[in-house]
Amino acid sequence: MTNSPFKLNYTEDLNLDPLDHNQAFIPLGEAVYQKLKTAIVQGHLIPGQLLSENKIAEKLAVSRTPVREAIRVLGSKNLITFLPGRKVIVSIPTVQDIKEVFEIRMLLETEALRRITNQHTKIIEQMDESVQMGEAYRKQGDLVKMGEMNTRFHLTIISALENQRVQRFIDSLHETISRLRSYSLTAEWKIDREKEHKEIVTLVKKGFTEEAVSVLKQHLTTSQENLLTLFAQK
Structure with missing residues (x-):
């Protein structure tokens, strides 16, 4: 192990702010996707972090359906990784x-x-x-x-x-x-x-x-x- 100040974290604790429901109307799935993408790109959700549909839905005060839609799109862009046992993590750069x-x-x-x-x-x-x-x-x-x-x-x-x-x-x-x-x-x-x-x-x-x-x-x-x-x- 190196002494890097950046550590992978496999916790399900999510560093997510609530979804802004007052923004100009966009489909809920798109809003959730943009929220999660920004959190990943900016490093608030870090590589290897577990992503639970239930916990994301709770954090953003939405149902699981738009969360599931967002996760599908994030997967197509290689921002998340699907693991055995239906686990999902933020993808880890190789x-x-x-x-x-x-x-x-x-x-x-x-x-x-x-x-x-x-x-x-x-x-x-x-x-x-x-x-x-x-x-x-x-x-x-x-x-x-x-x-x-x-x-x-x-x-x-x-x-x-x-x-x-x-x-x-x-x-x-x-x-x-x-x-x-x-x-x-x-x-x-x-x-x-x-x-x-x-x-x-x-x-x-x-x-x-x-x-x-x-x-x-x-x-x-x-x-x-x-x-x-x-x-x-x-």
């Missing part, structure tokens, strides 16, 4: 999952970063703003907002490719990437990783593209290694 996602990110983000010059003022401004807001949220200990800014920073880089098919592909991986980012930030939030983002922006502004790419590669490599350490024991 070493292969982590390596594949980061291989994709490394290929796309480094190529995209190479296309950003100091003439891309809007993109650079968006990256800069994401860094500043991410640092502010880190100091507040707000991992959810910090994760959102982290996601925004990296998606802004990818936008430089100006490729709609690539964007749709990244969108299809959104939940998986967001989950891994959430777990990584849980382990790293006390470490100022925003310094690396800021360094990337500074180097791009100066026209030092390959130097910026080198920092990005190390940034992604470190995140991958931390996640592999986190889940290799599982």
